[in-house]
Amino acid sequence: DAKTTQPxxxxxxxxxxxxxxxxxxxxxxxxxxxxxxxxxxxxxxxIIHGLKNNETNEMASLIITEDRKSSTLIxxxxxxxxxxxxxxxxxxxxxxxxxxxxGKGTRLSVIA
Amino acid sequence: xxxVTQTPKFQVLKTGQSMTLQCAQDMNHEYMSWYRQDPGMGLxxxxxxxxAGITDQGEVPNGYNVSRSTTEDFxxxxxxxxxxxxxxxxxxxxxxxxxxxxxxxxxxxxxxTVL
Numbered sequence: 001d002a003k004t005t006q007p008x009x010x011x012x013x014x015x016x017x018x019x020x021x022x023x024x025x026x027x028x029x030x031x032x033x034x035x036x037x038x039x040x041x042x043x044x045x046x047i048i049h050g051l052k053n054n055e056t057n058e059m060a061s062l063i064i065t066e067d068r069k070s071s072t073l074i075x076x077x078x079x080x081x082x083x084x085x086x087x088x089x090x091x092x093x094x095x096x097x098x099x100x101x102x103g104k105g106t107r108l109s110v111i112a
Numbered sequence: 113x114x115x116v117t118q119t120p121k122f123q124v125l126k127t128g129q130s131m132t133l134q135c136a137q138d139m140n141h142e143y144m145s146w147y148r149q150d151p152g153m154g155l156x157x158x159x160x161x162x163x164a165g166i167t168d169q170g171e172v173p174n175g176y177n178v179s180r181s182t183t184e185d186f187x188x189x190x191x192x193x194x195x196x197x198x199x200x201x202x203x204x205x206x207x208x209x210x211x212x213x214x215x216x217x218x219x220x221x222x223x224x225t226v227l
Contacts, residue, residue: 032214041200041221042220042221043116043202043219043220045218046216049215085154087154099160100157101157102155102156102157103154104153104154
């Protein structure tokens with residue numbers, strides 16, 4: 001699976017949009033971009049995933065560049081409860097023999 | 113909905129002791145896995161299984177054994193605990209069906225301390 005690069009930490013004001021970047025320059029054509037987050041001491045939680053089109057769900061939006069070498073996770077109106085470590089992961093879709101590999105992620109702090 | 117259940121939530125062991133961390137899921141997921149997370153670190157994959165009777169090693173398998181006799185259960189065994197195995201352990205499962213999102217469902221974690 002392709003490797004990802006994320007900033008170590010970011011701050012965001014409560015109520016503003018949080019934009020979390022991820023670089024995955026070695027992504028292959030059949031690899032998806034997945035985002036998870038981990039709130040302190042809890043198990044990671046799935047947020048969203050995508051291949052090449054932008055995706056939106058009730059939690060966030062995922063913007064993938066046309067060349068697919070980078071992506072941005074957007075939390076449109078960050079709240080204090082969004083403070084967490086956010087992981088960007090690239091992997092083959094539903095390939096049972098290719099497990100998710102987590103890096104160190106981005107620690108997002110939402111500030112009141 | 114129970115989801116992924118891990119037991120125990122907390123455990124203290126002495127060096128050399130053995131124990132089993134239990135993981136059970138009630139979602140009929142084929143795929144199950146174990147991760148460990150050390151302070152300030154991301155999650156590292158220990159072992160995983162794509163179905164009953166099938167297991168494979170992840171990034172950091174040494175010191176751990178697993179088995180998958182049923183779809184529901186995926187226990188992680190420490191045969192001779194070492195202080196380096198002090199960590200938080202997470203079990204996760206995933207549906208491998210054709211309509212799923214590929215989402216991993218995680219348990220709440222088991223915090224292990226080896227003295």
